[in-house]
Amino acid sequence: MILEKVKKIIVxxxxxxxxxxxxxxxxxxxxQADSLDAVEIIMAVEEEYGLVIPDDDAEKFRTVRDLVEYxxxxx
Numbered sequence: 319m320i321l322e323k324v325k326k327i328i329v330x331x332x333x334x335x336x337x338x339x340x341x342x343x344x345x346x347x348x349x350q351a352d353s354l355d356a357v358e359i360i361m362a363v364e365e366e367y368g369l370v371i372p373d374d375d376a377e378k379f380r381t382v383r384d385l386v387e388y389x390x391x392x393x
Contacts, residue, residue: 320393321386327362328382331355341383359385367393 325339332351345351351359360376363369363385369392379385 320389321382323366324363324382324386324389327366328359331359331362339382341381341386343382344380345382345385346380363389369393 321341325336328334328339328345328349328351329336332349332355334349339349343349345356345359356376356379360371360379364371367389369389371388375388379388
């Protein structure tokens with residue numbers, strides 16, 4: 319469930335097809351997100367789940383899996 323919501327956020331932010339995203343997709347290398355895209359994705363995840371993700375944690379997100387696992391631990 320969290321994976322599907324995160325995928326939808328990424329699709330909306332990056333304007334890409336959902337079929338291009340899997341759990342091990344690297345946000346920058348595979349999905350071509352830049353640093354601003356990454357910030358916007360994180361902000362959208364925070365809004366979706368009512369979280370505040372500290373910058374120190376956000377900087378560690380490299381893959382979709384990193385983001386999904388972080389959210390799973392927080393909710």
